[in-house]
Amino acid sequence: xxxxxxxxxxxxxxxxxxxxxxxxxxxxxxxxxxxxxxxxxxxxxxxxxxxxxxxxxxxxxxxxxxxxxxxxxxxxxxxxxxxxxxxxxxxxxxxxxxxxxxxxxxxxxxxxxxxxxxxxxxxxxxxxxxxxxxxxxxxxxxxxxxxxxxxxxxxxxxxxxxxxxxxxxxxxxxxxxxxxxxxxxxxxxxxxxxxxxxxxxxxxxxxxxxxxxxxxxxxxxxxxxxxxxxxxxxxxxxxxxxxxxxxxxxxxxxxxxxxxxxxxxxxxxxxxxxxxxxxxxxxxxxxxxxxxxxxxxxxxxxxxxxxxxxxxxxxxxxxxxxxxxxxxxxxxxxxxxxxxxxxxxxxxxxxxxxxxxxxxxxxxxxxxxxxxxxxxxxxxxxxxxxxxxxxxxxxxxxxxxxxxxxxxxxxxxxxxxxxxxxxxxxxxxxxxxxxxxxxxxxxxxxxxxxxxxxxxxxxxxxxxxxxxxxxxxxxxxxxxxxxxxxxxxxxxxxxx
Numbered sequence: 001x002x003x004x005x006x007x008x009x010x011x012x013x014x015x016x017x018x019x020x021x022x023x024x025x026x027x028x029x030x031x032x033x034x035x036x037x038x039x040x041x042x043x044x045x046x047x048x049x050x051x052x053x054x055x056x057x058x059x060x061x062x063x064x065x066x067x068x069x070x071x072x073x074x075x076x077x078x079x080x081x082x083x084x085x086x087x088x089x090x091x092x093x094x095x096x097x098x099x100x101x102x103x104x105x106x107x108x109x110x111x112x113x114x115x116x117x118x119x120x121x122x123x124x125x126x127x128x129x130x131x132x133x134x135x136x137x138x139x140x141x142x143x144x145x146x147x148x149x150x151x152x153x154x155x156x157x158x159x160x161x162x163x164x165x166x167x168x169x170x171x172x173x174x175x176x177x178x179x180x181x182x183x184x185x186x187x188x189x190x191x192x193x194x195x196x197x198x199x200x201x202x203x204x205x206x207x208x209x210x211x212x213x214x215x216x217x218x219x220x221x222x223x224x225x226x227x228x229x230x231x232x233x234x235x236x237x238x239x240x241x242x243x244x245x246x247x248x249x250x251x252x253x254x255x256x257x258x259x260x261x262x263x264x265x266x267x268x269x270x271x272x273x274x275x276x277x278x279x280x281x282x283x284x285x286x287x288x289x290x291x292x293x294x295x296x297x298x299x300x301x302x303x304x305x306x307x308x309x310x311x312x313x314x315x316x317x318x319x320x321x322x323x324x325x326x327x328x329x330x331x332x333x334x335x336x337x338x339x340x341x342x343x344x345x346x347x348x349x350x351x352x353x354x355x356x357x358x359x360x361x362x363x364x365x366x367x368x369x370x371x372x373x374x375x376x377x378x379x380x381x382x383x384x385x386x387x388x389x390x391x392x393x394x395x396x397x398x399x400x401x402x403x404x405x406x407x408x409x410x411x412x413x414x415x416x417x418x419x420x421x422x423x424x425x426x427x428x429x430x431x432x433x434x435x436x437x438x439x440x441x442x443x444x445x446x447x448x449x450x451x452x453x454x455x456x457x458x459x460x461x462x463x464x465x466x467x468x469x470x471x472x473x474x475x476x477x478x479x480x481x482x483x484x485x486x487x488x489x490x491x492x493x494x495x496x
């Protein structure tokens with residue numbers, strides 16, 4: 001009917017409104033390009049129509065004439081890509097190519113979903129089946145409370161813990177006191193725990209007299225325990241009150257050539273010379289996360305928030321990659337309240353550590369217990385992206401002992417902020433050169449002092465010194481004797 005449809009663009013608009021799957025662009029006929037068939041023979045010829053606003057009568061159209069619509073680039077969809085695919089694209093950047101727990105490693109769920117939808121659009125299949133949907137669950141991590149970890153209990157060095165807590169309290173200087181500033185700052189810090197993992201009886205109750213009816217020793221239930229012998233705090237940590245600890249000092253240092261990476265490598269090397277390994281980390285918090293204001297569920301508040309969980313997992317992954325999965329997974333996370341000194345011990349679930357390695361959990365911007373996963377996870381048979389950190393923690397018993405390389409109790413620090421020995425520490429060491437070697441070596445059984453001396457003496461002398469300290473700490477007092485050359489070197493670097 002030429003009275004109703006006068007131009008080609010109006011004809012195209014009428015066609016789109018009747019046949020388009022999404023009628024959102026009914027007036028887009030003027031934006032389309034079209035061709036008109038000028039020959040209906042075996043070899044069809046098409047003529048491009050540049051102006052679709054010209055009248056139909058001027059185009060010499062007949063009944064049965066062919067009009068070919070050429071969609072513009074804006075309207076032409078990409079092959080195999082739909083809007084729902086665009087929404088599912090998540091740029092996952094793995095923390096490391098190393099899989100700490102390969103048995104539960106998962107490929108990208110969103111990538112699997114895109115592949116399944118692409119296959120469902122093939123001519124042979126009309127849509128995704130229930131079997132296809134259930135297979136997608138295989139690419140999701142299932143979060144369940146983990147009852148046990150590789151460590152049953154941890155023996156924390158009370159000397160190192162007290163010194164770490166004291167370093168979280170910054171007293172005003174004399175200059176500040178004169179100017180009237182008397183405020184005591186409470187800051188958040190982090191440190192690395194070096195120690196050993198041993199095997200002992202689960203039941204540590206008092207032994208009773210053994211008889212022929214007693215349980216044989218080989219039938220006693222044994223467990224793995226971690227013993228902290230040294231607490232090492234990285235240098236130049238942020239001392240601003242109210243801020244979180246500086247996690248870049250202990251983790252995520254692989255691609256960095258910073259001083260923090262070199263310091264950590266140096267500490268690990270000295271610990272290895274002493275027969276120790278990294279068995280955990282400790283951090284302090286100064287906010288009131290245990291108070292009622294921060295409770296986000298009906299359960300009791302916990303000191304481990306989402307950011308703490310991710311940092312602990314990163315540190316554990318680095319440790320597992322450094323010393324192996326079997327030894328590296330024996331890793332403890334300690335949370336210390338900088339205001340009261342209350343400390344709790346946890347281990348991280350295997351699933352949470354693997355998710356951090358895959359880049360599905362990252363440090364959040366908001367300080368909260370809730371983490372937003374990059375991809376969907378399964379909790380209680382439901383798909384979600386919200387993860388409460390309490391589901392990723394394994395409660396661990398904690399006992400107290402005195403570490404072999406923690407130094408004397410009651411002394412706040414043996415080194416300055418720069419890592420050099422204090423004047424009092426130098427004097428105390430020099431006074432012991434006139435006595436026997438045992439008194440001197442007992443003062444050198446201090447990880448903080450050994451880190452400072454490592455800056456001053458050669459590597460061969462440092463290895464010799466660590467060997468002597470190691471023998472002394474294990475009770476081999478007669479074998480721990482300083483050589484004349486090492487004695488002279490130590491006396492020179494100490495200023496004697």
